[in-house]
Amino acid sequence: MKALLPFVRMLLAHRGWVFAGMLLSLLTLLAAIGLLTLSGWFISASALAGVSVLSARQFNYFTPGAGVRGFAIARTVGRYFERVTTHEATFRMLAELRSWFYRRLEVLGPARLQAFRSADLLNRLVADINALDNLYLRVLVPTLVALAVSILVVLFIARYSPAIALLTTVALLLAGVLLPMLAQYAGRRLGRLQLLLLSRLRVRLLALVQGQADLHIYGGVDTSIQEAQAVERQLQRTQLRMALISGLTTAVLTIIAGVAGVGALVLGTELVLSDVIAPAHLAMLLFCVLAVFEAVAPLPLAYQYLSKTITAAERLNEVSGASAGVCYPDADLEVPVIPGQIMLRDVCMRYTEHAPLALDQLSLSVAPGEHVLVLGHTGSGKSSLINLLARFYDPEAGAVELSGCPVRSYSETTLRAQMSVLSQPVQLFAGSVADNLSLALPDASPSELLEVLRRVCLDQVLGDNPLEYQIGESGSRLSGGQRKRLALARALLKPSPLLVLDEPTEGLDAVTEAAVIKGVLDSCQGRTVLMISHHLQMANHFDRIIVLDRGCVIEAGTPVELAERPDSRYNQLRAL
């Protein structure tokens, strides 16, 4: 239950809608009960009035008739506005919840998010948040309204018969308290399981769809489908059991209401026979007792699914409560003084607490405007260097400075403005080439976009109008090399003093690679470029080369200097 508290607080931010919804629910329910109660009295009183001509003439048909009509209209109109207001309150809360959750995800950054699978995060963002609509619509409003209506109706009945009022109270406690408690107990494990199975099913289906090509190649399609079907069957079994519980509670509730009605009829008949109440009041009380169960009827189902709502809340709290991998100051503590400069001193970094060091006492200095090529075997820490500069991770020791100040002193906006990053793997969005490029520079003119495409040799290969070329989901209508180059063009377009490129020419033939690197370096005069690559054919075009091994710099110098050292790692790499 504690897991729900943050969300109740979030609901209170929309207290106008929340309380209006509750009030309208209360009035609608009272109108529905009033309609049945008054109708019961009116029908029997009219029948009795018709016994003699005199009483028929004296009986006032108009006032109760108007009352019945008034209750009927109030119930219909009230139901409409109640639905509008309660749903408005819920949707407002869900919308706020979604952006709140997304902001929490953003703060966590890659360092923390790698603990979650992306399909599972999507499931939390969509399905778990949707499951929380149960909280207000099906738990909070019906519970409070049922409590208020029950008290009012029992007080009304007590004016005519304390015995019937007592009987109604006991029946309401059974149907509105004990039955929901039992339903919650019965659905506790199943509701939780249902939510987790649904999440598991989505994760499996997404893997099945995304990995279709590889699964076909390696013959894993049937196994994956069978695994997804197994989860689905399990899910269906839980749904069936939940449906059985709902059916059972509905039946028990109907029996309780029926028994209460029969009891009220027996007690009321005795009161009529002993002239304590008028005969017309008997029908009125009977209808009133039966109608009040409408207030408690939704509760067993709501509480049966409460564990599902609580589990959804726990899953959201698990992500939102995770400590941020990296914390940014709200405002800059220092402003960039030497744009494009990089300085790392004795930096140690690891991805998780017990993982080996990915960077080990690494020191490095890059001057503004310098073009540096970073080489090293796979796993030597090249991408980790980018992760540090972009502050996706923080070092456990040492200092990282960018543009003359520690990276920790910049707000996230300032830090992002300092550098443009082409990371691995690249992320493209469904849409046109222009849509993807404009992300980096929304005001860029078509000629600027074409120019940057030219720099990466993409202007001639995507038809007559390359800017409008639709690249498909994640760039599926592009080749691997084209995808990389489009992402490279986007990185080039961002007007930042530092450009960090992680293997931008991967997948390109030697001729295109040479043209692309030349295009990039020519367009980056005055900008610092830090480029990671396994390819050395264009190494001479860089001002300096840095070679990493096991997380630290083992060689640094101009291409000529390193080439002159016979036993340099650079020469060994060139010889491969």
Ligand SMILES: Nc1ncnc2c1ncn2[C@@H]1O[C@H](COP(=O)(O)OP(=O)(O)OP(=O)(O)O)[C@@H](O)[C@H]1O
């Ligand atoms: N997200 C991660 N979580 C845990 N360990 C990681 C993560 N990313 C990299 N590593 C580990 O950190 C070390 C350095 O990896 P890094 O990606 O920096 O190497 P790299 O030089 O860029 O390799 P490559 O040339 O293959 O891209 C490796 O041992 C790797 O297994």
